[in-house]
Amino acid sequence: MSAFDKNTQALVTQFGSDALAQRLLTTRIGVHTSDSRLSARLLGDVLADCIARLWPNIDFCGVWADRQLQTAESAVLSGSAPGTGLKVAWADSYDVVLQIGDERPPASAPLILRVAADGWMAYLGPEGHCSDEGNPVGPAFAAAIASAQVFRHVFRSELADIEPEAIDKLAFDVRQICGTPLAAAEELDLDGTVFMGTGAVTHALLWLLENWPKKATGAIDLVDPDPYGSSNGQRYAFMRPFAGKAMKVSALAERLRLAHPSLTVKPCDQDLNTYCQERGYALPIVRAVTGLDSPEARRQAALKLPQRTINLWTDEHRCGGSRFAPDGDAACLACEYVEDVTAAMDETAEFQLETGLQPQEVRQLLDASGHLTPEQAATVARHRGVPVEKLLDMPLRSVRPVLCASATVQVGADTPPADVPFAFSSLLAGVAGFMMLLSDLRVPQGSVGWNQHVFKAPSKFMHSPRYMRAGCACCSLVYADAAGVNG
DSSP: OOHHHHHHHHHHHHHSOHHHHHHHHTOOEEEEEOOOSHHHHHHHHHHHHHHHTTOSOEEEEETTHHHHHHHHHHHHHHTTOOOTTEEEOOOSBOSEEEEESSSOOSSBOSEEEEEEEETTEEEESTTOOOOSOOOSHHHHHHHHHHHHHHHHHHTTTTTGGGOOOOOOOEEEEHHHHTTOTTOOSSOEEOTTEEEEOOSHHHHHHHHHHHTOSSOEEEEEEEEOOOBOOTTGGGTSTTOOOOOSSOBHHHHHHHHHHHHOTTEEEEEEOSOHHHHHHHHOTTSOOSEEEEOOSSHHHHHHHHTTOOSEEEEEEEETTEEEEEEEOOSSSBOOHHHHTOOOTTOSOOHHHHHHHHHOOOHHHHHHHHHHTOBOOHHHHHHHHHHHTOOGGGTTTOBGGGHHHHHSSEEEEOOSTTSOOEEEEOHHHHHHHHHHHHHHHHHHHHOOOSOEEEEEETTSOOOGGGEEEOBOOTTOHHHHHHTHHHHTTTO
């Protein structure tokens, strides 16, 4: 079997689609870096990590090429993907070239996209610049937008229905985009913060914290019962390779301790209900960071009544982040996800629709926290067009993380749709959540939300205040008196 055939087989196993595998394998990407400054290095790190989680054939060239290759290889290994197409090299032509620095790469390509970042600033196009600023926010946002543009360019026909934008010139301050103008590059006191869920979006947020150039202090808890799975590497920004059964909270805790020795990190490999039961009502949650997979999971987090909440999410072609500081006027997390009691579908019906399992199977799995049998995993795999290996022996609630941070793309007229992982979407949500966290640490007042279409240009009009909703059970119980609703 040739190397191409082996790589094809590996990608089909990953994504469950031969048509998608063929498109990915026949796309050649070049990353050319001529800028040696710190923000260019950070930008190259994030870009290499993000694109390598999907694209198997990438050449790196320039001042940070060896470093970028190591980053890309780590990303590939974390998802057990083929890595033979990653190398330090340069050719005459590519399908896409990403340029970091002023020196134009000596190659032709239908898309040559210049990317730059400086502190809070992110750039696409000729006017951007890099610097020795160590703030990772601009580099992460620029890398996510550029990675999305790579996908848009290659799959523009398949994405035509959503009218994606070709962005070749862009300059913006991430603070303005996210509606967090007071965010500052300063020391962080994270004391009392509880991270509820450590999946794809939380990994992106914690990478920014890990690389934050200022000191971080306080005591934080990481709460998530799940170990890493075989599909996580395709969607989790800066997830690292692991051997055996590695718990997400333990791996992240170790990384944060190394990056910030003054930060006390407690890994809690348990579900949220168990964590809160053991914590008790006498110790309220000061600040929750919710990187959860469904509206129902976020409603459950809201019922824990955190004093303030940072929320991160992805949904097909959109992603976002919000900050909630409820006060009788400003919204709480539950306001964002008020359950529609008139809706035809409850949680059981939603899972049934998503998985293809019978309602009685869904209810039993949800109530008993049972794991999918091989037959049930096969049913879900057929229903969603994903490899069954990703779902074997998995709790039903953990199925959603396998399907989130992805979108359904029809690749080829005679093939079934494929669920394509979007690491860049998770990364954008993580940046937005980090910005909301910085804002909350500085001025914990008011509630604001931000959302982004991952294939369209960012705009400062994508954020707006969030106000208390009358149908919110949490607000009606806790904050109604403060608002004067009950006289």
